Amino acid sequence: xxxxxxxxxxxxxxxxxxxxxxxxxxxxxxxxxxxxxxxxxxxxxxxxxxxxxxxxxxxxxxxxxxxxxxxxxxxxxxxxxxxxxxxxxxxxxxxxxxxxxxxxxxxxxxxxxxxxxxxxxxxxxxxxxxxxxxxxxxxxxxxxxxxxxxxxxxxxxxxxxxxxxxxxxxxxxxxxxxxxxxxxxxxxxxxxxxxxxxxxxxxxxxxxxxxxxxxxxxxxxxxxxxxxxxxxxxxxxxxxxxxxxxxxxxxxxxxxxxxxx
Amino acid sequence: xxxxxxxxxxxxxxxxxxxxxxxxxxxxxxxxxxxxxxxxxxxxxxxxxxxxxxxxxxxxxxxxxxxxxxxxxxxxxxxxxxxxxxxxxxxxxxxxxxxxxxxxxxxxxxxxxxxxxxxxxxxxxxxxxxxxxxxxxxxxxxxxxxxxxxxxxxxxxxxxxxxxxxxxxxxxxxxxxxxxxxxxxxxxxxxxxxxxxxx
Numbered sequence: 001x002x003x004x005x006x007x008x009x010x011x012x013x014x015x016x017x018x019x020x021x022x023x024x025x026x027x028x029x030x031x032x033x034x035x036x037x038x039x040x041x042x043x044x045x046x047x048x049x050x051x052x053x054x055x056x057x058x059x060x061x062x063x064x065x066x067x068x069x070x071x072x073x074x075x076x077x078x079x080x081x082x083x084x085x086x087x088x089x090x091x092x093x094x095x096x097x098x099x100x101x102x103x104x105x106x107x108x109x110x111x112x113x114x115x116x117x118x119x120x121x122x123x124x125x126x127x128x129x130x131x132x133x134x135x136x137x138x139x140x141x142x143x144x145x146x147x148x149x150x151x152x153x154x155x156x157x158x159x160x161x162x163x164x165x166x167x168x169x170x171x172x173x174x175x176x177x178x179x180x181x182x183x184x185x186x187x188x189x190x191x192x193x194x195x196x197x198x199x200x201x202x203x204x205x206x207x208x209x210x211x212x213x214x215x216x217x218x219x220x221x222x223x224x225x226x227x228x229x230x231x232x233x234x235x236x237x238x239x240x241x242x243x244x245x246x247x248x249x250x251x252x253x254x255x256x257x258x259x260x261x
Numbered sequence: 262x263x264x265x266x267x268x269x270x271x272x273x274x275x276x277x278x279x280x281x282x283x284x285x286x287x288x289x290x291x292x293x294x295x296x297x298x299x300x301x302x303x304x305x306x307x308x309x310x311x312x313x314x315x316x317x318x319x320x321x322x323x324x325x326x327x328x329x330x331x332x333x334x335x336x337x338x339x340x341x342x343x344x345x346x347x348x349x350x351x352x353x354x355x356x357x358x359x360x361x362x363x364x365x366x367x368x369x370x371x372x373x374x375x376x377x378x379x380x381x382x383x384x385x386x387x388x389x390x391x392x393x394x395x396x397x398x399x400x401x402x403x404x405x406x407x408x409x410x411x412x413x414x415x416x417x418x419x420x421x422x423x424x425x426x427x428x429x430x431x432x433x434x435x436x437x438x439x440x441x442x443x444x445x446x447x448x449x450x451x452x453x454x455x456x457x458x459x460x
Contacts, residue, residue, distance in 0.1 A: 007336055014327075014340060018347030025351055029358040122424070 036089075037065045043085035045078040049153040051174025052076075064090060073097035076174045077153065100173030101191040102157075102166045104148075106183075107198045107214035107259055108141040109163035114211050129182040137211035140200040142185050148177035194247050195240060199259045202235035216259045222251035268399050270459040271392075275403035278455045281379050282411040283441075283448040288379035292412060293437060295370070302416045306409030308370040310402065313383050315352065316345050317401025320384040321394055334388075341384050342376065349375045379408060415444055 041061040048056040052074035054063055063069035064086070072086040073095055080096065087094035119128050119135035125147040133139040144162035149155075156170035157177055164177075164186070178186040185200055197216060201208050205217030218236030223229075230244035231251060238251075238260065251260045281287045288309075295305045320341050328334055353371050356364040364371075374380060383404045387397040418440050427436045 006331070007333055010327075010331060010333055011336065011340065011343070014323075015343055018343065022347060022350055022354070025354045029354050031357050 037061055039089045040064050040086065043078070043082050043089055044075055045082060047077040047153040047174070049077050049172075049174035049176045050179070051172070051176065071097075076100060076172045079172065099191040100175075100188050101168060101171050102148075102173060102175070102177050103187050103189050103196050103198075104142060104164045104166055104185060105187055105196060105198050105200050106140075106142040106163065106185045107261075108136065108138055108212050109161040110144075111161065112213040113138055113141060113215075125180075126182045134183070138201055138208075138215065140183065140185070140202070141212070141215075143183060147180045147182065148186060151176045151180035190242070193242050193245065195245060195249065195252060195260060197238045197240060197260050199237065199257075202237045204236055208236075214257060214259050217257060219256060221254050221256060222260060225250050225254045264395075266459055268396065270455060271396060271400050272403040273458065274455045275400060276407040276410060277448065277451040278453075280407045280411055280448050280451075281382065281404055282408055283445040284452075285382075286445075287382045288377055288408060289441075291374070291377060291379075292408075292415065293434070293441065296412050296416045296419055299413070299416050299420075301370075302412040303409075305370045305374075306405070306412050308374055309377070309379065309408050310405030312345075312349055312352070312371070312374055312377075313380055313401040313405040313408075314398060315401075316341075316348060316380050316384050317387055317397045318394070319348055320344055321387060321392075321397040324388055337385060337388060338381070341381055345380055345384065346375050379404070411444075411448075415441065418444055 041057065044057040044061060046057050050056065052060045054060040054069075057075075060069065060074065064072060072090060072092055073083050074097065075082045075086075076097075076099075078085075079099075083094050083096060086092075114137040115135050116137040117132065117135045119131065121127055121131075123145050125134070125143040125145040128134050128143050128145055134143045136143060142163050144159050144164065146157075146159045146164070148164050149157040149159055153174065153176060154170045154172055156167040156172075158165050158167065166177075166186075168191075173188055173191065175188045178184070178188050183200070187196070189196065199214070199216035201212070201215045205219065208215040208217045216237050218233055218238065220233050220238075222238050223231045223233055227248060227250060228244045228246055230241045230246075231238050232241070233239070238255075240251075240260075275281075279285060282289065282292045291305055291309075296302045323340065323344060324334075324337060328337065328340065333340075349371060353364070356371075383401050387400055390400075392400055419437065422436060422440055425436075431439070
């Protein structure tokens with residue numbers, strides 16, 4: 001027989017045997033896959049930001065399928081699109097969660113606050129914090145090495161002049177930055193509440209004035225001027241009660257340090 | 262050379278002196294691609310060891326009992342590719358059914374190495390070196406172990422690289438390749454040891 005024909009025939013035969021074996025195997029050894037998981041998973045954006053509180057989108061999808069999670073509006077990154085898709089797949093009602101946004105509660109950029117040490121090392125806030133609570137004179141403020149910017153799945157955070165800035169349009173409120181920040185200076189707040197005390201320093205005013213031009217000194221002017229009595233001083237730091245706040249902006253105007261924005 | 266010594270020689274040379282990745286430069290793709298994290302390199306190595314051992318056994322049988330009698334030895338490359346691809350798929354189905362835990366730990370790496378050149382190389386070299394069945398299986402097993410050793414070693418090197426700050430033109434893949442070359446040079450130091458030890 002022609003050697004080419006032999007070669008082709010034998011190769012085809014081996015291929016056919018392998019194919020038959022695989023078909024039989026996939027038929028008789030098939031493991032049923034839960035289809036609802038795939039469907040639910042497809043509704044989620046796959047950013048794996050962890051904003052829902054589960055390890056990645058797979059975790060959230062699994063929890064919804066298993067019935068452990070009753071709310072389908074926890075995906076901040078997917079927003080409305082994900083919610084509507086999930087509502088269709090799971091047959092639950094689409095109740096939108098209030099959109100949230102990350103707020104950096106510090107105004108201490110390189111101009112307004114001092115450095116207490118010259119830090120040379122890995123450019124990471126976590127590493128910087130290990131040395132005497134960071135290099136900033138204020139041990140509560142933003143360190144500006146950008147752990148939050150790295151953690152952000154939407155690239156919504158920029159470090160400008162040693163301070164993290166959140167791009168409100170890009171931010172989905174997933175909270176990845178807040179978890180990455182070793183100073184806990186980033187808060188995840190409802191997007192509708194515009195007025196925030198942008199300082200975390202709870203030391204006495206005398207000390208704050210020495211180290212930062214923009215920090216809250218706990219003078220209490222805002223607490224007295226607030227028409228709704230929504231502001232209280234907690235540990236020398238003005239704290240706004242979001243339930244009472246009406247976004248009137250009085251505190252913004254009276255604050256002598258301009259740290260309520 | 263007695264049988265046992267020859268097996269030892271094969272094992273030693275496959276792991277150290279003839280290491281597929283660091284000396285023969287086979288399977289560089291998974292070596293660079295998967296060695297970023299320790300758990301993924303361990304998973305990949307496990308899958309490679311498993312598939313190499315199985316493929317060595319199966320292809321030896323096919324070569325000696327089908328291809329040699331039919332005088333189609335020249336088709337070995339294409340037939341081995343076919344057989345290995347089918348074998349990996351089959352093993353994946355079987356593992357999924359009966360050994361769910363092993364399936365989960367080998368995970369995505371199993372189908373990834375379907376067409377891995379190291380697996381093909383080990384089966385072809387078994388034939389070139391005229392190994393018998395046992396020698397082929399040991400060859401496959403230890404070649405996989407050598408691959409695993411290279412992966413895990415290099416994973417450590419890359420961990421150190423992450424902390425280093427190379428010049429911008431070197432950052433990323435270039436510095437990784439330089440590091441791979443240096444790691445490979447250390448393995449070149451084993452050359453000749455096997456002959457002195459076992460002959």
